[in-house]
Amino acid sequence: MKLSYLDFCPSLNNIIATGKSIDQNNNTIPVSGLSSINNIKVLREIILAKRPQKTLEIGLAYGGSALTILASLQEIHKDNNFLHTAIDPFQKKSWKNSALAVLDAENLSQRFRFIEDFYYLSLPQIVKSQ
Template sequence: MTTDTAVSRIRAVRHRLAQEGPPWTRDRADDFPTVTVPERDGDVLRDLLIAEGVATVVEVGLAYGSSALAIGEALLAVGRPDPRHVVIDPFQDSVWRNVGWDQLCSAGLAPITRLIPDWSSVALARLVADGFVADAAFVDGSHRFHEVFVDFYFLRKIVRPGGLILIDDDRVPSVRAAARYYEQNLGWTPIPGAFTGGTLVVDGDDSAAEPVTRCNAFRLPDALSEPPFGDFQPFGPCGH
């Protein structure tokens, strides 16, 4: 199968998922559109990864598989040898009935994808211990502050210096606060306009606020370093 044919197959599965939804969803109102990364954001995610020339990507959270399909499309489109996509989701079987994994298989992405059915705090620590290195990460797992914070802690050790950390639901206060710590204290640099063209959401609970992009992107510093504890900077959403 040629690269163009493989990419076309993935795009067809992505578009069908966006238009028709998955064959099964949880018994919750509007669960698929609420949980899944919209197709337009997937397109932006794909294009960012292609521009980065990625060969290896780590993803936290699989659910219905929309972002994973976009990442897989990017990896094949870049065309580097031995592309690898590591996806971590402890609930893919028990909660999601493997619907996201089935989407990846139907798109022909199983050969380049490794699904780790474990908590991200455990799986990411194991990847660090194994010396695993990625070009980028996409984070869309638990939105609890302490769990997002731990995901970021390990991912800064996994993603190569100068690589990308891409975040869904960045404007959820718990997620934003966690990212803010790394921005304020560890040199993560926001990439302005990275998700222009993606979905817009209202920042936090302020209905009068100007809409912002649902996803956000950060570039890691060119070297991994640990600042002195005395240099700690407050990191709340509003700097407190």
């Protein structure tokens, strides 16, 4: 079932409607866990209201939250002056780079930084670099 609320991001709408996504080799894979529709709505509304330029996400999985964040940031920052960072040490091993593949497919990876590490190791470095 397609949800018109998710028209801002066709890939996310498709993942939710079909329960399937793609992996790093463009193979179709079942999606066993994704942010709830309510979480996606809340996340999008926060982004639209607060208009941040930098966002950070711990854990990436199938990319539902990252799709929401990046599509929303792209919508409000027409100058592309934004950056979303996600940290996930298991994106390749456990999730077959599904989130990275779907972000590429949606053309949202240009303003996205992926860190394949544990958050407790990466966060101090991110803070230090600011």
